[in-house]
Amino acid sequence: MGNVTIRILARQLQLSAATVSKALADSHEISGPTKKRVLEMAAALNYTPNPYASSLRRKKSKTIAVILPEVADSFFSQAINGIEAIAQDKGYHVLVCLTHERSQKEQAILHEMLGGRADGILISVTSETSDPACLLELQEKGVPVVFFDRTCDGIDTARVVTDDLQSSYKATDHLIRQGCRKIAFLAIAEGLSISHQRIEGYKQALEDGGIKFSRENIIACTHDAAENLRLLKKIMSRKDRPDGVIASVEKLAVPVYQVCRELGLNIPGDLKVIGFSNLVTAAFLQPALTTVTQPAFEMGRSAASLLFKALGNKNFSLSQQVEVIPSELQVRESTG
Amino acid sequence: MGNVTIRILARQLQLSAATVSKALADSHEISGPTKKRVLEMAAALNYTPNPYASSLRRKKSKTIAVILPEVADSFFSQAINGIEAIAQDKGYHVLVCLTHERSQKEQAILHEMLGGRADGILISVTSETSDPACLLELQEKGVPVVFFDRTCDGIDTARVVTDDLQSSYKATDHLIRQGCRKIAFLAIAEGLSISHQRIEGYKQALEDGGIKFSRENIIACTHDAAENLRLLKKIMSRKDRPDGVIASVEKLAVPVYQVCRELGLNIPGDLKVIGFSNLVTAAFLQPALTTVTQPAFEMGRSAASLLFKALGNKNFSLSQQVEVIPSELQVRESTG
DNA sequence: TATTTTTACGAAAACGGTTAAGTAAATAAA
DNA sequence: TTTATTTACTTAACCGTTTTCGTAAAAATA
Known part of the structure; x- marks a missing residue:
């Protein structure tokens, strides 16, 4: 009792x-x-x-917060697995906070963290995020922050990312070599660092391939799946529709298949497709999807490791720490 | 400072x-x-x-713990999304604890919870779990516990499940109607309630279909993906291999495709396949996978709702509360 | 006017674990 | 033998918030 x-x-x-x-x-x-x-x-x-009595007195919670847009796709699921594995090993707990891609929600969550709920923060920012004020505050208070995948400018701390520019370059280059001349790039919020990098890789590859970059081939998608479908459908119905497409985040790949099926377009005959994706089913899709496979689990592990280094050693500085874990281009039928 | x-x-x-x-x-x-x-x-x-000072004084943490085997498949990902949505709405935090299918880890986590780290528990037990002692203790201490999907006998509390028996029956029946006479059932730990139910549905459908149940058609899979592949390969290589297969959990579906590809077996010609699965890509697989689609998000939401009812109202009893959310058989090419 | 009630605030004791400072006894050193 | 040190504990303060109980002053009631 x-x-x-x-x-x-x-x-x-x-x-x-x-x-x-x-x-x-x-x-x-x-x-x-x-x-x-x-x-x-x-x-x-x-x-x-009682963990709270202990936390109160010792001023540490033995908890890290993982702040993510969502956990609905394979990338973040795998990342959580990686993070949790390390955290559990270190005797830490993992608070998972979802922002639902809303920067306002993100702000609220981060503000709460100022109270000391977590000893450290792992974050993949929303596509709306731009202002790192809250993160800076946390950092000032001595709460280490590590970005993974989606980073945010204006704050000097560790980031674990994949080679966005290079892998996007490779993906684009691959499409060009396969004969594509009009390559659509499906992007989410362009403000996002990963978007920026991936678009840049795309541009460079186009340039090197002798194809003129056209702004209108960057398709700004949203987080509303239905709307994306409508948008894609419109684009794929045009007479001058693209002959290649790069889905720059996982959730944009399947809709392309869906639209093609509805419109009776053949992949890769009418349209070649590459997706940044961690779908385990990629190889079994009809047709098998060429992917830029991101090392999600590894990125999670790595980000968590950095965070724990900072937590375990006050002298360890996260400043300037950038870990780039390369993605892999896996060529399959969809670009055949 | x-x-x-x-x-x-x-x-x-x-x-x-x-x-x-x-x-x-x-x-x-x-x-x-x-x-x-x-x-x-x-x-x-x-x-x-300071949340910990508050928690200490008020003896509540405004936190719920979600205890899961893993978060690597779509089912649990979607469930977490559903849970978090409700929790955030109620002003609660979500601690995600992964057991990695180890009952020992689960015990340790639950024991920690006795300290009051979470006000309520949502749990999907490991495939090894049998002893609800820790859960009973928590319950005695007034910490409400809600099971979702994978439940555990020996404790009277709320459970949110899908209609495992019926949907398994439907899946089996479907295969029989499609002409299958030797249907393999890929199972994980048979001790698990969901396994038991699903096997039971399978048995009943066989019986009603005039097919004799054979113990050896229940394939006990493990959590080691490589081992499962080996096992499947062996079975599918036999002369008297099955002409139909039911993957009773999500992670077992893709390996079937993989093995068939390696062995040059045609789906659905040589083998018809149904998976209990929440894969968004099911419809785009080669061939499109017939699934028993579980309402993961809904189950998560529902379980969280029940938990918050109990948290909000000490008179609300979770005893005997069973919520069954039906799964849907989505027929596609793999059983054509 | 005298009395009760209400309003708006403060003092102090929790909550449960940790830790700095103190102490008696035992042991070691001088 | 005396003093210094070590060992093995205890006391009490502390972490920051909440909440019970109290209390002046103001308002309402008699």
Whole structure:
């Protein structure tokens, strides 16, 4: 009923709460026999320390927050798995906070974090995000912040990304070599660093391939799946429709297939498709999807590792730390 | 630097901490003008309450724990999205804890929860789980527990599941009608309630279809993907290989495709396939996969709703609450 | 006017674990 | 033997918020 606290434990043992606390922490101040008694009694009474009392006093929560737009696609799922694996290993808990791509929500979550709910932050920003004010504040308060995948300018801290520019270049280049002359680039919010980088890679490849870049081939998609479908349908119905398309984030790949099916367009005959994607099913799609496969799990692990380095060692600076984990172009039928 | 606490706020305002606390909570004891002053000053100093101090004092954490085997497949991803949506709406935080299908890890996590880290628990148990002791303890301590999808016997609390038996029956029946006579059932741990139910549905459909049930058609898969592949390959290489297969959990569907491709088996010609799956790509696979689509998002939402009902109303009993959200058989080419 | 009630606030004690500072006893050093 | 040190604890303060209880002053009631 009344939870068993450290004082109750202490009373049972005829010891002070301080002694019990230290014994549980395996302090050198406590004798072996006493430690043993304490451990045994703790087990017998099924004592579990109150994490909040501990957090309050020690000013650390043994919790990290993972702030993501969503967890609906494979990329973030895999990343969470990677992060959680490391965190659990370090004895930390993982708070998953979803922003639903709303920068306002993100602000609210970050503001809450100022209260000390988490010792460190892993974040992949929303497509609306631009203002790093809250993150800067957190950083000032000594809460380490690590970006993964989607970063945000204006704040100097560690970022774990993939080689967005290069992989986009490779993807574009591949399409060109396969004969595409009019390549649509499906983008989400252009403000986003990954969008920027990927668009840049696309541009450079076009240039190197002798194709003139045209602004209108950058298709600004939204987060409303239905709307994206409508948009794609419109574009693919035009007489001068693209002969190649790059889906620059995972969620934009499947809709392309969907639209092609509806319009009776053949992939890769009428349209060649590449997706930035972590779908395990990519190889089994009809036709198999050529992907830029991002090392999601690895990125998650790596980001978490950096964060824990900072948490474990106050001298370790996250400044300028950039870890680039390369993506892999996996050529399949959709660009055949 | 030194965090701004409620006392610092109070000093600035020439008020007591108690008054400030009440003002922030919009208590009726505090006058309108004072409340306003407090709110303004709080905003000016960028005050954020320490959640742990609050949790300690109020004995509630405004946090729920979601305990899952993994988050690598679509089912759990979508479920998390559903859960988080509700939780955020109610002002709660979500702690995601992964058990990696290890019952030992699960025990450890649940034991930690005894300390009061979360106000309520949503859990989908591991395939190894059998002993609900920890869950019972939590329940006794007044921590509401809601199962979703994978439940555990021996404890009377709410569970949100899909109609496992019926949907498995329908899937099996469908295969029989399509001409299958030897249907393999790919299962994970048979101890699991969902496995049991799904196998039962399979059995009943066989019986009703006039096909003798054979123990050896229940294929006990593991959580090691490579091993599953080997196992499947062996089975599909036999002369008397199955002419139909039911993948009873999502992660087992793709490997079937993989093995068929390697062995040069045609789906649905040589083998008809149904998967319990939430893959968004199911319709675009080669061939399109017939699925039993589980309402993952809805299940997550529903489970979270039940939990919050219990959290919001101490009189609300989770006992005997069973919510069955039906799955949908979506017939596609793989069983054509 | 005297009394009760209401309003608006403050003092202080929680909540449960940690830790700095202190202390008696035991041991080591001088 | 005396003093210094170490060992193994205890006391009490502290973390920051909430909440119970109290209390002046103001308002309402008698």
